[in-house]
Amino acid sequence: MTRAAEFEMLEVLCHPVIDVKMAKLRDKDTPSQDFRRILFELAGLMSASVFRHIKTVSIEIETPLEPITAVALPVHVPCIVSILRAGNGMADALSALLPEAAIGHMGLQRDPDTHNPEYYYEKLPPEIKARQVIMTDPMLATGGSAIMTADRLKSRGVTDIVFCCLVAAPEGVHAFTTAHPDIPIITAALDRELNENCYILPGLGDAGDRIYNT
Numbered sequence: 001m002t003r004a005a006e007f008e009m010l011e012v013l014c015h016p017v018i019d020v021k022m023a024k025l026r027d028k029d030t031p032s033q034d035f036r037r038i039l040f041e042l043a044g045l046m047s048a049s050v051f052r053h054i055k056t057v058s059i060e061i062e063t064p065l066e067p068i069t070a071v072a073l074p075v076h077v078p079c080i081v082s083i084l085r086a087g088n089g090m091a092d093a094l095s096a097l098l099p100e101a102a103i104g105h106m107g108l109q110r111d112p113d114t115h116n117p118e119y120y121y122e123k124l125p126p127e128i129k130a131r132q133v134i135m136t137d138p139m140l141a142t143g144g145s146a147i148m149t150a151d152r153l154k155s156r157g158v159t160d161i162v163f164c165c166l167v168a169a170p171e172g173v174h175a176f177t178t179a180h181p182d183i184p185i186i187t188a189a190l191d192r193e194l195n196e197n198c199y200i201l202p203g204l205g206d207a208g209d210r211i212y213n214t
């Protein structure tokens with residue numbers, strides 16, 4: 001894949017309110033209770049761009065004045081798949097705005113030495129292969145966790161996936177779009193690089209620890 005094609009699948013949201021909230025999230029002095037709330041607000045602000053990918057079906061309804069053709073969600077409603085733990089913060093915000101959605105969980109934990117994700121848990125709704133999936137995880141660092149999640153979803157027959165994160169590293173974007181060139185990535189920020197521990201610079205630190213105060 002060429003660099004141009006790689007970044008064609010990446011949407012970096014450009015919005016002053018998102019940028020203001022991202023600055024608060026990045027600030028090391030922002031306490032956990034504020035971090036959690038701001039992350040929820042940011043995912044809500046991103047939702048319009050994420051949900052733009054959702055496919056609908058036509059339905060016939062009647063307004064008080066006349067019949068019209070309108071749109072509805074398909075029978076197999078989309079599924080938001082949260083990459084545990086940190087993905088929950090974003091999944092909560094998206095599901096608050098699309099309460100019809102099913103919610104799945106993918107439990108992965110990066111090994112502190114190799115930085116590779118280790119799988120520990122998965123719970124998905126029935127008929128997952130018939131659903132569109134929105135994957136949520138605030139951080140796209142090496143890309144290992146997002147790639148493994150998409151691999152596992154595709155192995156279950158899922159064909160239509162969108163990935164929503166808050167902060168992406170160029171290394172992660174490259175790895176993810178190489179592994180899954182069909183999956184759009186929507187992010188609030190594209191950061192500079194990874195450090196030697198595969199943390200994103202400037203980043204916001206460990207998202208899971210900051211959300212859950214661990």
Ligand code: PRP
Pocket residue numbers: 083084085086087108109110111115117137138139140141142143144145146172198207208209
């Ligand atoms: C963090 C983050 C992503 C992953 C990103 O999770 O929430 O899932 O790392 O890194 P990658 O792109 O290099 O795979 P972590 O494994 O620390 O688990 P946690 O959310 O439970 O803290």
Ligand code: URA
Pocket residue numbers: 139141198199200201203204205206207208
């Ligand atoms: N996981 C995080 O929570 N933060 C990073 O910067 C990289 C991986």
